[in-house]
Structures are given as structure tokens and as C-alpha cells.
Amino acid sequence: MSEPLPFTVRPIYWNTSQKEVKAIRNKVFVEEQGVPPELEWDGLDEHSYHVLAYAPDGTPIGTGRLLQDGHIGRVSVLMEWRGKGVGRALLDLLLVIANKMGNEEVKLHAQTRVVNFYKKRGFTKQGKEFMEAGIPHIAMKRKTADQTSWPASFVFRPLAPL
Secondary structure, X not given: OOOOOOOEEEEEOHHHHHHHHHHHHHXXXXXXXXXXXXXXXXXXXXXXXXXXXXXXXXXXXXXXXEOOOOEEEEEEEOHHHOOOOHHHHHHHHXXXXXXXXXXXXXXXXXXXXXXXXXXXXXXXXXXXXXEEOOEEEEEEEEXXXXXXXXXXXXXXXXXXXX
């Protein structure tokens, strides 16, 4: 049996957790990567599914969202938590949610510097590199999977209704 992760990931409501989500995305995208706030806050959050990762002390450390059309985006992890499996766990939960919502396929725009992260999770490149918010990206997609394909230690227990 694998060791439990040193963090938790769960679905959240935008209207009750937007302060935490905004703090993470502002830190990662706006401050670190220079994305203009008007591009980061595109008006789609209110009607999207969101997940949030928490450190053992309850501090929010990462987030991601799923649009209703199956587009995954805004996956972001605070710097001190990168490389510890948080991004993978966020993505895994988003894939389960996408499957539960009836999406057979998901797509995303990956920053080119993290394409290998998504390739390791089963995504394939689609088309040519393009610029988005001043950052090189590539479109990627993959099929969703049901829970039977996830490790036994990964259990989908929504704490907030979807």
C-alpha cells in the first residue's frame, strides 16, 4: 500500500473558495509569469468546476479548473510545493470529474515548458505551438478514464457537490 500524500485535493465551490483560488493564481500566473490580470480573470470561473490542494495545516497550495466543455486549465501550484505530486493530483481529480460529467475527452493548452508533465499523464500534442498571454503553448488532449484506472489509493470523494 502506498503512503498517503502529504496534502489533500478536493473539489470546491467557486463562490466559497474564490479568495483562495485567486491568491494562488495571482501568485503563479500574474506575479511569477507576468500574465495580465485581465487575461487571467476571463469570466469563466463562476461556471467551471474547481479543485483545490491543501497542505496538512489547511493552507491552499494548488488549484485547477475544468470548463463545462471539457477544457482543463489554470492548473497552478505554489512554488514551494512544485515537484511533490500536487500538480499530478490536481490533474487526476480534474480527469475524474470530467469523466463523471460525461466528457469522453479533455483538452488543454499546455505551456511548452511543462508539455512533458502532461505527456506523462497521457496527453498528446495537437497542432503547432502558439502564444497565449505572451507565453508559448501547445494544445493537447486525451481521453478521460473512469475511476477503475486510478491507483487504489486515489478515491473520489467530493466534499462539495459538483
